[in-house]
Amino acid sequence: RKEVEQDPGPFNVPEGATVAFNCTYSNSASQSFFWYRQDCRKEPKLLMSVYSSGNEDGRFTAQLNRASQYISLLIRDSKLSDSATYLCVVTARGSGYSTLTFGKGTMLLVSP
Amino acid sequence: DADVTQTPRNRITKTGKRIMLECSQTKGHDRMYWYRQDPGLGLQLIYYSFDVKDINKGEISDGYSVSRQAQAKFSLSLESAIPNQTALYFCATSDGTSGVVADTQYFGPGTRLTVL
Numbered sequence: 036r037k038e039v040e041q042d043p044g045p046f047n048v049p050e051g052a053t054v055a056f057n058c059t060y061s062n063s064a065s066q067s068f069f070w071y072r073q074d075c076r077k078e079p080k081l082l083m084s085v086y087s088s089g090n091e092d093g094r095f096t097a098q099l100n101r102a103s104q105y106i107s108l109l110i111r112d113s114k115l116s117d118s119a120t121y122l123c124v125v126t127a128r129g130s131g132y133s134t135l136t137f138g139k140g141t142m143l144l145v146s147p
Numbered sequence: 148d149a150d151v152t153q154t155p156r157n158r159i160t161k162t163g164k165r166i167m168l169e170c171s172q173t174k175g176h177d178r179m180y181w182y183r184q185d186p187g188l189g190l191q192l193i194y195y196s197f198d199v200k201d202i203n204k205g206e207i208s209d210g211y212s213v214s215r216q217a218q219a220k221f222s223l224s225l226e227s228a229i230p231n232q233t234a235l236y237f238c239a240t241s242d243g244t245s246g247v248v249a250d251t252q253y254f255g256p257g258t259r260l261t262v263l
Contacts, residue, residue, distance in 0.1 A: 039189070043187075067250035067251075069250075069251065076235070076257075076259075077256070077257070078237055078254035078255060078256050078257050079190070079237070079254050080254070081251055081252075081253070084251065122189070122190075126250060134180070134195055134205070135192075135250065135252060136189075137189040137190040138189055139188060139189040140189065
């Protein structure tokens with residue numbers, strides 16, 4: 036089983052739509068969880084950290100289910116500028132809590 | 148000015164050549180990382196350093212070496228480049244204090260390397 040798995044997409048949605056991304060991870064000892072955003076040929080940028088209680092930042096909501104080893108990202112009222120690849124990221128196994136494992140990413144395309 | 152910078156931004160080289168990619172940061176972070184990204188694949192960790200005297204191999208270190216010249220500088224070398232090292236290379240930093248804040252990584256703009 037891959038350490039971090041995501042649906043590669045692409046997800047094609049119209050402006051204003053709500054879209055949800057899912058991610059599963061295999062290391063039950065993972066401590067930190069993130070969603071990063073990566074625009075084409077650019078560096079990944081932190082979108083939000085994911086907390087056990089769930090957290091929201093404007094139109095973005097992240098959820099963590101430790102029992103199921105599952106992370107989600109919900110984007111409401113999609114904008115054209117949300118078009119990007121969204122990377123699910125968790126702490127890596129057995130190498131110190133500050134090394135991260137990245138999923139391959141889910142591509143989102145928002146159309147007018 | 149960007150907090151994490153990488154030079155060069157683009158490089159084309161030939162098989163067998165030695166090449167160095169450089170990374171500098173002004174964030175004051177102790178921890179630095181090198182990743183490569185291939186099309187359709189996730190980022191793969193090459194090497195990481197938790198302080199100036201600490202160097203650790205990542206999941207794909209073969210064919211690469213690193214040097215941590217100072218807290219702010221971490222360079223990646225390909226001693227004898229080969230075509231399958233053609234990729235996008237990212238440097239990243241984190242502050243290494245504790246918890247989620249420590250784990251958050253900040254990336255440079257990347258170096259696009261092509262080995263012919």
